[in-house]
Each structure stands twice: as C-alpha cells, then as structure tokens.
Amino acid sequence: MLTVDLYIRVSTDEQADRGYSQRDQEERLRKYCEHNQMTIRHVIYEDHSAKTFERPEWKKLLLELRRRKGQIDFVLFTKWDRFSRNAGDAYHMINLLKKIGVEPQAIEQPLDMSVPENKLMLAFYLAAPEVENDRRALNVFNGMRRARKEGRWMGPAPIGYSNKSKENGDKYIALNEAEAVHLRWAFNELARGNSIPSRSGK
Structure with missing residues (x-):
C-alpha cells in the first residue's frame, strides 16, 4: 500500500468561498486516498504564499522527507497551484523530490510523468498560476498609476x-x-x- 503526505495550502489573500479552504482540500484529499487505498502519514497545513518554497511548513516537510528517505511515495495536493505558483521553482522542487524517491501529484490535475507528452500539461499547470500572479500585480500597479494621474x-x-x-x-x-x-x-x-x-x- 502506498504511503502519502497531504499538503494543504491557502494564502492569506485567498477566500474559502472560492474552494480553497483547508477543510475543503483535506476532505477531497482524504476521499482520494480512501478510494485509492493509500495510507496517510501526515497532513501538512500551510498558510503562506506559493510564490517561493520559502514556506515554514514546506521546509519542515522537506527536511522530514530527506531524513526518512524511502518511507513516503507521494506528496498529494488538490491542484498544482497549491504546490507552486512559480514554474521555475516548481521544476527544481520536483527534481529534488524525485531524487529522494517522492512524487508530487495533484489529485484534480493528475499527470503520469512517465508519458513525455504530459510534461506539456505540467508546464501549463505550473505557468498559469504564475501568469495570474503577474497579471494581478500589473493591474494593481496600473490602477495606482492611474489614481495618481487623477490626483488621488x-x-x-x-x-x-x-x-x-x-x-x-x-x-x-x-x-x-x-x-x-x-x-x-x-x-x-x-x-x-x-x-x-x-x-x-x-
């Protein structure tokens, strides 16, 4: 039987009514594990932005995975934007986890990495949240610039x-x-x- 850790992340600017609540994520992840007969070792809760992997709970998890190499098969999360909103950092972390025998997987956007074409889908899943972040930041900048021009x-x-x-x-x-x-x-x-x-x- 496969052993997994569940990674549940929300950031302070995300609202529960958008489906990002910790309780909602945990419920979906537990149902997935029950259906696929997976043993849950730990449930990790993170309240931090995914722009980088400098997140307190993720750093603790990574240290634990390195210490207990070979004991965990998967780190599961609901979607890839729960894992990362930075494509470059995400690829680096995926490779790092692979070296210690752990596969990250999004249960609602599952990808079989042994299929080369799936790397294209992974690129999309990882890039889309980063583009969304950049667009939001640009909109804020443009809004502030316009307000200053209008004398506000x-x-x-x-x-x-x-x-x-x-x-x-x-x-x-x-x-x-x-x-x-x-x-x-x-x-x-x-x-x-x-x-x-x-x-x-x-």
Whole structure:
C-alpha cells in the first residue's frame, strides 16, 4: 500500500468561498486516498504564499522527507497551484523530490510523468498560476498609476490630513485642523530660519 503526505495550502489573500479552504482540500484529499487505498502519514497545513518554497511548513516537510528517505511515495495536493505558483521553482522542487524517491501529484490535475507528452500539461499547470500572479500585480500597479494621474492620494493620509470617503464611496483626503495647526507653525518657524526642537528637547 502506498504511503502519502497531504499538503494543504491557502494564502492569506485567498477566500474559502472560492474552494480553497483547508477543510475543503483535506476532505477531497482524504476521499482520494480512501478510494485509492493509500495510507496517510501526515497532513501538512500551510498558510503562506506559493510564490517561493520559502514556506515554514514546506521546509519542515522537506527536511522530514530527506531524513526518512524511502518511507513516503507521494506528496498529494488538490491542484498544482497549491504546490507552486512559480514554474521555475516548481521544476527544481520536483527534481529534488524525485531524487529522494517522492512524487508530487495533484489529485484534480493528475499527470503520469512517465508519458513525455504530459510534461506539456505540467508546464501549463505550473505557468498559469504564475501568469495570474503577474497579471494581478500589473493591474494593481496600473490602477495606482492611474489614481495618481487623477490626483488621488494613495495610502494613508500625510500628517495634517485625514482619509475620508464620500457618500458614493470615493476616497479623498481632507484637512485635519488639529494636526494642521502644528504643521503650519513648524513651516512658519522654518521659513523664519528658526530650528524646530525635537521631542526629546535636544
């Protein structure tokens, strides 16, 4: 009977209602193991981004697999984007696991690596999440750039101002008189050539 470890990963920006919840993943993985008569050794839960393999629980798992070489046949996860969202790192990790006799496998995107053509599907499964990450980052960058061009302030309001929202939800910054009065005084003093004492009095 094959022995497996289950790897269950969600990142902080993923929502359970998208089907990424840990409970949902574990249920599907356990049903798969029961159907295929696989023995589950460990269930690993990770709450970390898959952009790299610098993840606390994955590093612990990899160390355990190296120490107990030959005791585990598969590391199972639901989809390849649970394993990695970086194609280059993923290929490196797959080769590393292969050297210690462990095969990573996505139960909902299964691939027989002994079939050469399946490497094309693996490339797609690994590249698609990385492309999605890059597109999301580009959209955020373009959105922020557009907002700056339109004169909108991005992020927390500077000293002397407060973040506000209009009735329609539009964000803007408004003068905070309680802070502004101190800021005006400081600028006036500097304009006169006076130094501004620090809070420590030095």
